[in-house]
Amino acid sequence: MNPDVQNRGGSRMRLRGLLRKEFLQIIRDPSSIAIALAMPVILLLLFGYGVSLDAKHVPLALVVEQPSAEAASFTAAFNASEYFNPQAYQDMRSAELALMAGRVDGIVRLRGNFVSRLVRGPDAPIQVVVSGMNANNARLIEGYVSGVWRSWLTQQAGLAGRPLAVPVSVEQRVWFNSAVRSKDFLVPGLIAVIMTLIGAMLTALVMAREWERGTMEALMVTPVSMREILIGKLVPYFALGMGGMALSVIMALWLFGVPLHGSLLLLFLCAALFMLAALGMGLLVSVVARSQFVASLVALVTTFLPAFLLSGFIFDVGSMPHVVQAITYLIAARYFVSILQTLFLAGNVWVIIIPNALALCAMAAVFLLVARRRSHKRLQ
Amino acid sequence: MTAAAQPFPGILLDVSHISKTFLSGGRKLQALSEVSFKLSAGRVTGLIGPDAAGKTTLMRLIAGLLLPDSGSITVLGMDATRDSLAVQSNIGYMPQHFGLYEDLSVQENLDLYADLQGVPREQRAARYRELMSMTGLTPFTRRLAGRLSGGMKQKLGLACTLVRPPRLLLLDEPTVGVDPVSRRELWAIIYRLVRDQGMSVLLSTAYLDEAERCHQVLLLYAGRLLGEGPPADFASALNGRTFSVQAPGMNKRLLQQRLRRAPGVLDAVIQGEAVRIVMHQPLAPEAAALLPGSGLTRISPIAPRFEDSFITRIQALQPEKTPMDFLQPPRTGGTATAGVVIEVENLSRRFGDFYAVRNLSFSVGAGEVFGLLGANGAGKTTTFRMLCGLLPPSGGSLRVAGVDLRLAAAQARARIGYMSQKFSLYEALTVKQNLDFFASAYGLTGKPHGQRVAWALEQFELSSYAGDNASSLPLGFKQRLQLAAALMHDPRILFLDEPTSGVDPLARREFWARISAMSEQGITVLVTTHFMEEVEYCDRLVIMASGELLKLGTPEDIKAAAASREHPQPSMEDAFIALIEAHEQMRMAS
Numbered sequence: 001m002n003p004d005v006q007n008r009g010g011s012r013m014r015l016r017g018l019l020r021k022e023f024l025q026i027i028r029d030p031s032s033i034a035i036a037l038a039m040p041v042i043l044l045l046l047f048g049y050g051v052s053l054d055a056k057h058v059p060l061a062l063v064v065e066q067p068s069a070e071a072a073s074f075t076a077a078f079n080a081s082e083y084f085n086p087q088a089y090q091d092m093r094s095a096e097l098a099l100m101a102g103r104v105d106g107i108v109r110l111r112g113n114f115v116s117r118l119v120r121g122p123d124a125p126i127q128v129v130v131s132g133m134n135a136n137n138a139r140l141i142e143g144y145v146s147g148v149w150r151s152w153l154t155q156q157a158g159l160a161g162r163p164l165a166v167p168v169s170v171e172q173r174v175w176f177n178s179a180v181r182s183k184d185f186l187v188p189g190l191i192a193v194i195m196t197l198i199g200a201m202l203t204a205l206v207m208a209r210e211w212e213r214g215t216m217e218a219l220m221v222t223p224v225s226m227r228e229i230l231i232g233k234l235v236p237y238f239a240l241g242m243g244g245m246a247l248s249v250i251m252a253l254w255l256f257g258v259p260l261h262g263s264l265l266l267l268f269l270c271a272a273l274f275m276l277a278a279l280g281m282g283l284l285v286s287v288v289a290r291s292q293f294v295a296s297l298v299a300l301v302t303t304f305l306p307a308f309l310l311s312g313f314i315f316d317v318g319s320m321p322h323v324v325q326a327i328t329y330l331i332a333a334r335y336f337v338s339i340l341q342t343l344f345l346a347g348n349v350w351v352i353i354i355p356n357a358l359a360l361c362a363m364a365a366v367f368l369l370v371a372r373r374r375s376h377k378r379l380q
Numbered sequence: 381m382t383a384a385a386q387p388f389p390g391i392l393l394d395v396s397h398i399s400k401t402f403l404s405g406g407r408k409l410q411a412l413s414e415v416s417f418k419l420s421a422g423r424v425t426g427l428i429g430p431d432a433a434g435k436t437t438l439m440r441l442i443a444g445l446l447l448p449d450s451g452s453i454t455v456l457g458m459d460a461t462r463d464s465l466a467v468q469s470n471i472g473y474m475p476q477h478f479g480l481y482e483d484l485s486v487q488e489n490l491d492l493y494a495d496l497q498g499v500p501r502e503q504r505a506a507r508y509r510e511l512m513s514m515t516g517l518t519p520f521t522r523r524l525a526g527r528l529s530g531g532m533k534q535k536l537g538l539a540c541t542l543v544r545p546p547r548l549l550l551l552d553e554p555t556v557g558v559d560p561v562s563r564r565e566l567w568a569i570i571y572r573l574v575r576d577q578g579m580s581v582l583l584s585t586a587y588l589d590e591a592e593r594c595h596q597v598l599l600l601y602a603g604r605l606l607g608e609g610p611p612a613d614f615a616s617a618l619n620g621r622t623f624s625v626q627a628p629g630m631n632k633r634l635l636q637q638r639l640r641r642a643p644g645v646l647d648a649v650i651q652g653e654a655v656r657i658v659m660h661q662p663l664a665p666e667a668a669a670l671l672p673g674s675g676l677t678r679i680s681p682i683a684p685r686f687e688d689s690f691i692t693r694i695q696a697l698q699p700e701k702t703p704m705d706f707l708q709p710p711r712t713g714g715t716a717t718a719g720v721v722i723e724v725e726n727l728s729r730r731f732g733d734f735y736a737v738r739n740l741s742f743s744v745g746a747g748e749v750f751g752l753l754g755a756n757g758a759g760k761t762t763t764f765r766m767l768c769g770l771l772p773p774s775g776g777s778l779r780v781a782g783v784d785l786r787l788a789a790a791q792a793r794a795r796i797g798y799m800s801q802k803f804s805l806y807e808a809l810t811v812k813q814n815l816d817f818f819a820s821a822y823g824l825t826g827k828p829h830g831q832r833v834a835w836a837l838e839q840f841e842l843s844s845y846a847g848d849n850a851s852s853l854p855l856g857f858k859q860r861l862q863l864a865a866a867l868m869h870d871p872r873i874l875f876l877d878e879p880t881s882g883v884d885p886l887a888r889r890e891f892w893a894r895i896s897a898m899s900e901q902g903i904t905v906l907v908t909t910h911f912m913e914e915v916e917y918c919d920r921l922v923i924m925a926s927g928e929l930l931k932l933g934t935p936e937d938i939k940a941a942a943a944s945r946e947h948p949q950p951s952m953e954d955a956f957i958a959l960i961e962a963h964e965q966m967r968m969a970s
Contacts, residue, residue, distance in 0.1 A: 013495050016495060024488060223465065223496065380447070
């Protein structure tokens, strides 16, 4: 018999054996399923509900130094807003104390001459003090207060039949996320971060498990090649990881109500590319980490944390220092975050999708090739 | 590949000038130096050596899993370094911890390895039947591998390795951690493979008694090949130098310790009621010269065995050693307590509805060396933990040093020392820091603290290692340090859980010399072991199986009970196996 033909037949038989083994292990040992399917659900619920960049029901101190009809109308505007939970204070002193004690996050002060300044212009008739402890929150409160102020002014002007006395009026229109719900923007990014962890963790852990239990040494002295071992790991965990991905997308659409403007097919094609890159990272981790404990730590530190911090899913890449910005190009999640955010919020915007997808392709190829080259059928 | 297809009339394996070093923590470790040998077909070759001799490294090099620093290995005509995949396709190799997939059933494990080894489907059914009946696993094919006993796992590992019959089979310590019954069965399988299928087997082991079961023996020590040849040749080199000494009325351990230090004696070990000695010269020793001042001494020549030769050869490599005299270690106070020290009555321990220990009763007298013998899972460690007050019993009573452990475990613990199976010292601390720590942990301060640490360093010959990290010590010294730590508070009772596993035979002899000395001092010693010959050091022992006591008595009692017409003088291993088998039959019957 031609040894080549025999070898190819043998390779198919070996691969089938490895795949069946992996499949049985996945079914019998729930830890892989837990990582692939339960972890995204838990993480999405935790981050999806826990992390919100919207401020709602912010406790706010209102100090009205001289009651008037206008002042009452203005404070009523705050009461009507769902963003604030206003509390009336007699004077600035007690409001400041409340701010320091953390009972309120900001103070809006209507000076004594509120009405006269309002009419005379350009002087600001109200004073806003915001607790800067949480910078993000502070900016939000500031924005919301000025929004309430502006809309109240417009309303007043309309009532009085005179033009608005504000020198510059900003008309805001938010594109792509017209409700400005931070969830719509966070959840897609979150999916990328979670899938990074799951993809890398799955392969790193199952490879480390083979080392730990001594099965790797037994595998290595069979005619099986390293390529076959790696494919035998990639295929099942790719399927499992995509299952986790599908679950995450379903949760995003129906639980968090994130709209999907782009194509679902395109979304999964890009996800497949990203999953390959993540599994490749896991295989690379397994080259150095041969115990499950070390593998999970290394996977966490080298894949999840950078994806969390540097992918642009919460922290805008554009506002990072240049050195850090340069580093973000090495993070596969960065490309996937922008693909996901685009597909969910804007649609099939090819100018964004294509370069990012190409970058994912390149990263998947590099990780898998390096993992293949670094894995030897030797114990040392 | 063409070379592989040809038959090998002579040499299956040619190892030539192999050296291998490992880097460990910045230090170079010479695992093998200039090892050369040839293996001929159709035989069982034993690679014999203590732990860390380089056995596993050599096996992995032959299997092409490691690259040698220098030298060459030719396996079945192929170079193990360049053609490692071809070599791996043609040999069978069972690593020390054969990786069975524990989530997979016996059948699924076999299927996997049949796929990996490319066994044609039409041949499988017959091959599986043969392997399963050979290993006795036929009734268990649907059971998960993780649910098999240690011995059955090992046999399944062997079956997976043999799923496509290899010409050369490498077995790395196949009998470690396997109970004597399964060990005997494994050997029967190996012989059958060689006899019926003409397979050649290279097998490594640290059990010296297994050397005598091999056709050919390679003696490996500290990375060097000390000798090769049939085991009988090793033994016959010592013809006329081995004797059995009996001194009625003298404690056998005391006799052994005196003989160890007698002039002209190279080695002395307890064997039954007598002590077996190896002399430097092939001359019958005079009773008066061996044991001056003692009365009746009977000296009779006996046949040398492999172990005698092993000890002789490795002792020749050791630098001149001062004779070990541990008979009078300084005492920090207190006299030996007389009478019963440990009393166990109907002791049971249940985990859920599984009895790890059931209705165990025995008592141990002061100064006794008392052994617990049993296969893995027999309940030895559970019993130990209860005796040390680490695990509350589910039923029965337990008194240690006169204290009921249920009421005052802490009080009893102050009087006991415990040395666990695993190395439980701080590896990052130096020898002295470890001793200081354990002395403080036992409440020693000021002058007594310093004295005790100094005593330990001197008594256990650790002074020259005092500043070394515990992790860098050789295994024998680690074990010494651990014993020293367990003795810091001068306990009256010492618990030793498999204290000598993995330690080379010389260090084991030295260890037992210390135990003997402590027993002379009135310290009670409880020990578990899986080395049958070490049981001979015990005054009395219990044999346990599945949590129950099978037999209690002196080694002589236990052996005598197993004597039959075919086996008038059974060894301790024969006796042990007979007891276990009888127990199994009883269980099957009920």
